[in-house]
Amino acid sequence: MKTYTRQQLxxxxxxxxxxxxxxxxxxxxxxxxSRLWKTGKHxxxxxxxxxxxxxxxxxxxxxxxxxxxxxxxLI
Numbered sequence: 001m002k003t004y005t006r007q008q009l010x011x012x013x014x015x016x017x018x019x020x021x022x023x024x025x026x027x028x029x030x031x032x033x034s035r036l037w038k039t040g041k042h043x044x045x046x047x048x049x050x051x052x053x054x055x056x057x058x059x060x061x062x063x064x065x066x067x068x069x070x071x072x073x074l075i
Contacts, residue, residue: 002072004028006050009074013048014040021071023050029068050074 009028012021020032020040031037031047040047045054055062 001070003075004072005075009050010048013046014038016048020047022047023074024052024055024062024065026074027065027070028072028074029065030071031068034068 009021009023011017012019014020014037018032019030020034020037021028022031022037022045023029031042034042036042037047045051
């Protein structure tokens with residue numbers, strides 16, 4: 001799997017580039033096609049970031065990431 005830096009991930013925030021990516025536990029997921037991430041924001045969470053620590057505040061479990069395609073690893 002291809003690797004990406006935090007800076008590369010940050011550019012996929014739905015504003016700077018057309019892709020919308022998020023990371024969880026070192027894996028980067030493409031959420032571009034999700035209606036919940038269309039603007040690069042999902043409730044109070046922003047795309048282009050590692051959301052591992054923020055999952056504790058979410059109303060869902062980590063199984064939600066199974067809906068999205070893993071595209072790389074965060075280094």
